[in-house]
Amino acid sequence: MRRRHFLTAALSIPFLGTAGRLYALPAPGAPRLLIVFMRGAYDAANIVVPVSSDFYYAARPTLAIPKGQALHLNNDWGLHPALKDSLYPLWSKAQIAFVPFAGTDDLTRSHFETQDTIELGQPVGGSRDYRSGFMSRIAASLAGSDPIAFTSNLPLSFRGAKPIPNIALNFTGKPAVMGKDVELIQEMYQGSELASAVAQGFTVQEEVYQAISAERKAASRNAVSPKGFELSAQRIGILMRDKFNLGFVDVGGWDTHVNEGNADGYLANRIGELGRGLALLASTLGDDWDNTVVIVVSEFGRTFRENGDRGTDHGHGSVYWVLGGKIKGGKIAGRQIGITEAALFQNRDWPVLNDYRGLIGGVLQKAYGLDSSQLATIFPSVQPDDLALI
Amino acid sequence: MRIVRSASLLGVLYLVACAPTTTAPPPPPVPPQFHAVAESSAALDTTPTDIAVLNRLSWGAETSDAQLLKREGLQSWVNRQLNPSTDDGLPADAVGQIAAMEISQKTLVQINDEIRDMRQAVQARKGTPDFDAAQKTYQQKLNSLAREAATRSLLRDLYSRNQLKEQLTWFWMNHFNVSQNKNDLRVLIGDYEEHAIRPHVLGKFRDLLAATLAHPAMLEYLDNFQNTNGHINENYAREIMELHTMGVGSGYTQNDVEQLAHILTGMGVNMSGQPPKMQKFQRGAYFGEGLTLFNPNRHDFSDKLFLGVTIQGNGLREIDQAVAILAAEPATAHFVSRELAEYFCCDAPSTSLVNAMAASYLQNDGTIASVLRTLFASPEFKASLGQKFKDPTHYAVSALRAAYGQQVILNIQPLINWLNRMGEPLYGHETPDGYSMEEAAWSGAGQMETRFEIARMIGLGHSGLYKLPQDAGPEPAPPPQILQTHYFEAMAPNLSLATANALNKGQNPADKNLLFLASPEFMRR
Numbered sequence: 001m002r003r004r005h006f007l008t009a010a011l012s013i014p015f016l017g018t019a020g021r022l023y024a025l026p027a028p029g030a031p032r033l034l035i036v037f038m039r040g041a042y043d044a045a046n047i048v049v050p051v052s053s054d055f056y057y058a059a060r061p062t063l064a065i066p067k068g069q070a071l072h073l074n075n076d077w078g079l080h081p082a083l084k085d086s087l088y089p090l091w092s093k094a095q096i097a098f099v100p101f102a103g104t105d106d107l108t109r110s111h112f113e114t115q116d117t118i119e120l121g122q123p124v125g126g127s128r129d130y131r132s133g134f135m136s137r138i139a140a141s142l143a144g145s146d147p148i149a150f151t152s153n154l155p156l157s158f159r160g161a162k163p164i165p166n167i168a169l170n171f172t173g174k175p176a177v178m179g180k181d182v183e184l185i186q187e188m189y190q191g192s193e194l195a196s197a198v199a200q201g202f203t204v205q206e207e208v209y210q211a212i213s214a215e216r217k218a219a220s221r222n223a224v225s226p227k228g229f230e231l232s233a234q235r236i237g238i239l240m241r242d243k244f245n246l247g248f249v250d251v252g253g254w255d256t257h258v259n260e261g262n263a264d265g266y267l268a269n270r271i272g273e274l275g276r277g278l279a280l281l282a283s284t285l286g287d288d289w290d291n292t293v294v295i296v297v298s299e300f301g302r303t304f305r306e307n308g309d310r311g312t313d314h315g316h317g318s319v320y321w322v323l324g325g326k327i328k329g330g331k332i333a334g335r336q337i338g339i340t341e342a343a344l345f346q347n348r349d350w351p352v353l354n355d356y357r358g359l360i361g362g363v364l365q366k367a368y369g370l371d372s373s374q375l376a377t378i379f380p381s382v383q384p385d386d387l388a389l390i
Numbered sequence: 391m392r393i394v395r396s397a398s399l400l401g402v403l404y405l406v407a408c409a410p411t412t413t414a415p416p417p418p419p420v421p422p423q424f425h426a427v428a429e430s431s432a433a434l435d436t437t438p439t440d441i442a443v444l445n446r447l448s449w450g451a452e453t454s455d456a457q458l459l460k461r462e463g464l465q466s467w468v469n470r471q472l473n474p475s476t477d478d479g480l481p482a483d484a485v486g487q488i489a490a491m492e493i494s495q496k497t498l499v500q501i502n503d504e505i506r507d508m509r510q511a512v513q514a515r516k517g518t519p520d521f522d523a524a525q526k527t528y529q530q531k532l533n534s535l536a537r538e539a540a541t542r543s544l545l546r547d548l549y550s551r552n553q554l555k556e557q558l559t560w561f562w563m564n565h566f567n568v569s570q571n572k573n574d575l576r577v578l579i580g581d582y583e584e585h586a587i588r589p590h591v592l593g594k595f596r597d598l599l600a601a602t603l604a605h606p607a608m609l610e611y612l613d614n615f616q617n618t619n620g621h622i623n624e625n626y627a628r629e630i631m632e633l634h635t636m637g638v639g640s641g642y643t644q645n646d647v648e649q650l651a652h653i654l655t656g657m658g659v660n661m662s663g664q665p666p667k668m669q670k671f672q673r674g675a676y677f678g679e680g681l682t683l684f685n686p687n688r689h690d691f692s693d694k695l696f697l698g699v700t701i702q703g704n705g706l707r708e709i710d711q712a713v714a715i716l717a718a719e720p721a722t723a724h725f726v727s728r729e730l731a732e733y734f735c736c737d738a739p740s741t742s743l744v745n746a747m748a749a750s751y752l753q754n755d756g757t758i759a760s761v762l763r764t765l766f767a768s769p770e771f772k773a774s775l776g777q778k779f780k781d782p783t784h785y786a787v788s789a790l791r792a793a794y795g796q797q798v799i800l801n802i803q804p805l806i807n808w809l810n811r812m813g814e815p816l817y818g819h820e821t822p823d824g825y826s827m828e829e830a831a832w833s834g835a836g837q838m839e840t841r842f843e844i845a846r847m848i849g850l851g852h853s854g855l856y857k858l859p860q861d862a863g864p865e866p867a868p869p870p871q872i873l874q875t876h877y878f879e880a881m882a883p884n885l886s887l888a889t890a891n892a893l894n895k896g897q898n899p900a901d902k903n904l905l906f907l908a909s910p911e912f913m914r915r
Binding site: 156159166200 | 572632638639810811813820821823826833834835836837839840842843845846847886889891892895896897904905908909910913
């Protein structure tokens, strides 16, 4: 049980205190968890397509993915063709599962509000503590966890009592502060409480740069270099393979009110890029992909019917993804209903049948062996949901 | 139409809408003027305390402010910071840049009219080949308005003699945070800072609260424009109580939030330029100034019980009453005092300090300058000097002040980029809570390394600050020589041995600049 091994191994590591993280490789075989947040509410119904629903085709005269073009998942569901060479192979290997009707109980249909809801992971309707995100509560619950946000700002989900580093993956050029200056700066901080953060900052920046320039050399031979999210995902793969075991990244650009496209077009391009990125992440992790779980979320789904601008508006239920080398994938998981007009929530959206906190809580329970009191700290008043994916 | 002017909120509204705007003609482009950093021959004769107080009460100590402080005496200088003259003492180059801005030359209503016309023109092109270009032009216009606001704000941070006032402008913008990324807030953000926040930063908290409540930026940002009788939106009401006044867990109830939401019904914005439709009997209760609107047709006129006080349902005056009640709450006095102490003193101010500040607040009708006077006089404040970790804005602005003093930059973009890269974009915080003032929020590994990279760029002196954005070619300004300034001379005795040793090992002026700006001492204020 490699996953269990992490927990026992982690418990034997003494708590490192508040003066900054000591730098250590993740325990061998330690499970890695990455949350990918699609900010802007992606149009789930056009990516994981309910091909057996006549209503889907009736509700989306210009947007629907034609049945013949959707990649076969099962009799009821098909996958967007832009994911053919990236995520579809993972489906064949049972390394990805889709959880439709997933989301939150936040009904504001505000991106902003609902992203906060997800990142805070606190009960909706109560007063919010903006200084306590669910990722930081996960980090606090896992002794020896090595968390990082692959974002220029520390995201809400990572805010909490204990400082967590963030690395902006778009500023990963050659560190210009180098050589003698690095030594002199570290000398100035010697013995101060910031010494470890300063040292780690140089190390991580240098490692990211080294890793990236190595990839660049490889890329110049192959003549194709990744960009956008693919590039970020590759960097995340390197960093989570070698250094960190609890990560977060966000990807924007999903708010498709107009000219969304169908098998081709705007959304196809965006999702294609995301899919290629995740596939690159998996291959970059190498053997460690077997010990990695990636959960892809978005704040809500979009209206099931297309609007007058060949787009979709803010909705409710979405489809979340769970990926990993050893997950029990290749299936559509969680509670489901047939997709008819009558099944729509408020006659416009997919309902939410699978709460994201239950989904993530269930993964944590299985992968890390967290007990119910620990899970209650991470997601108060929500039961973990065992979707039989781990 | 009849406009009611009895309540004090209306007075604020009037000020907001009718504040004079500068109408000076745009001056010709400012020719770059470079002089060696303005240093008189005489060394500063300041005490370490002088420099430490200057560093805390300003955006960062620099030579010319230190000279002013010395000439005036510390106590008198502090008093003047608490009671600033209307002349900010900006250098002429900065005055010229600000006067040339569209946001200085037009009222918000004029700007909004133009934006509305542009938006309609874009929509009219939908489906035509021109649409994308029109849309792009429109977005560029919004960006330009927001960039003007940011430029004006940062120029004042860098060069105003009323340094405490400018810090407080940032502080209260953060306390009453709105994000320019929502809707069309890029149009409103400059006016919000200029007319709702900046005039009140040292005055009565109640006026500040009322002015933010009357500004379209806030009414849009926290959705009160959608809060109407029968369709209650509690968003703003909740944040007023939780983030703006009393603070979470201070004793108000869900019912108080709901009652406040009902009180706020009808308070919204009017971007159309036309008065709203309403019935004849409601016209007396209507209020509209600028883009702010109180629409009686959308207001719940029933009586409310708010924080134990019965408020008669009579329209806009209900809001005034609620503002007065909130501003007078001891919980508000404590909450505001704690935040001020966190920003101007220490991450965890003592209860006794906060209590003393709150007492000052309650004795002085919520006068912010009085609260600060109590803080500045406290032993805890003195003990904290040099200890408070700079947030990114303090870091970048103080570095430019140390490097260039009053030599006015021509291109703000590098500074804006640095703030973005450090994760504290001006007007860019998405959530209503504002940026954290705690060290832990800014001192992570990646964030420290980013500071060092920025220290290096400032130290080298060719980031493009002193050439217009369209000018190609190298930076015409010479690199700064921070270690040659009187400011450095004055603060050098406070440097640790480790820092002094490192500076001695610096190989050239640029390297020494980097090391000084990267030093532990320069991370704190």
